[in-house]
């Protein structure tokens with residue numbers, strides 16, 4: 201109805217234009233960006249979108265190759281609960297690996313940097329687990345370069361290990377395995393590697409390409425070697441950034457400190473952040489009054505891949521919000537205010553996720569080449585059978601990817617992964633557990649549950665064929 205008013209055409213004409221695109225809509229329905237463009241075009245209008253993400257307000261020059269300097273990898277630690285993620289992060293934080301400065305890190309600021317004997321650096325995100333990792337991705341932040349996946353050698357490749365692997369793979373982040381608790385007499389690292397091989401994840405000992413290191417997060421055995429392997433893997437990625445520009449990066453965490461005001465930890469990803477810089481971070485802004493590293497030292501500037509805690513923002517941005525230094529203080533404030541307002545209006549969503557009903561139309565529009573599916577089932581047999589059948593539905597026009605599959609209920613973590621990877625979730629004889637349903641509603645993730653294999657396959661097939669024979 202709003203669009204009809206703006207273009208001064210009867211609302212029924214808009215509705216029938218949508219119908220000719222295969223969409224049944226009502227007067228009060230909000231249309232997504234593509235539909236709006238197409239419909240407007242039919243009436244001779246062009247749509248200009250004003251988004252909350254006013255990235256290009258400050259002129260961004262592309263970096264010249266000679267300005268790009270190597271930067272440290274940013275690493276996240278993931279794995280099944282109790283397999284030793286926290287212990288590993290604690291060990292690295294406290295122990296010898298830091299050249300000349302053992303036991304120096306006292307503050308928890310959400311991320312920390314370590315320097316190895318050779319002078320190379322690694323930045324660790326200090327919130328372990330794939331949930332935190334994917335929650336950030338769902339907010340549009342891709343921070344991690346590399347994932348260490350911890351697996352306890354006295355246990356097994358567990359459901360959350362598999363999840364962590366899927367989450368890293370869906371993000372395109374290389375994995376280094378840390379086979380932990382090798383100090384225990386019951387440890388059996390070979391069994392773990394064999395299990396991984398069975399999942400098509402061949403580690404180096406097994407003739408594959410994936411790095412793996414037996415460690416003990418308790419005694420420290422193998423941790424140094426693990427970090428060396430992380431660096432080796434990072435070298436292949438050839439990570440670079442330009443320290444000579446205004447800083448941009450991502451917020452890692454933020455809180456209100458009674459004495460000091462809002463404290464935010466940010467990870468600089470490009471450029472150099474300095475005291476006195478004017479920063480826009482999500483819906484907040486402010487001039488940096490002070491900066492501290494993870495050792496509580498005051499610092500004046502922070503280059504690429506450096507985590508730093510900053511004082512001076514006028515609020516607490518959310519983890520995963522991007523930040524950037526702005527030349528114009530007024531402009532930073534205006535954008536922050538505009539974002540606050542847009543969020544209040546809520547109905548403005550910058551991203552909508554795919555639904556089964558929409559697949560046909562999206563493929564007809566030609567911008568949809570890959571259908572990502574997360575598949576959960578009650579038993580392994582049905583999950584495998586469905587995986588096979590779904591993959592066989594791939595055509596030249598569209599590739600069906602099972603980005604994660606597993607046995608068990610649909611969890612919040614599945615929903616976050618779907619949100620970060622624009623996937624639909626299919627459950628076979630399982631339902632959403634805990635908060636999964638609510639989060640799915642908020643993130644607008646399509647969850648379909650089935651109890652008959654044939655129905656699941658047919659629904660997907662119909663949805664895909666819908667797109668192949670457009671109803672124009």
Ligand code: GDP
Pocket residue numbers: 279280281282283284285286287288328380381382383384415416417418419
């Ligand atoms: P998280 O849930 O993955 O963060 O696991 P934690 O780091 O909390 O570790 C779970 C338990 O395993 C704790 O009781 C740790 O002390 C123990 N643990 C972790 N790493 C090792 C290890 O290398 N050897 C032994 N023996 N115990 C470990």
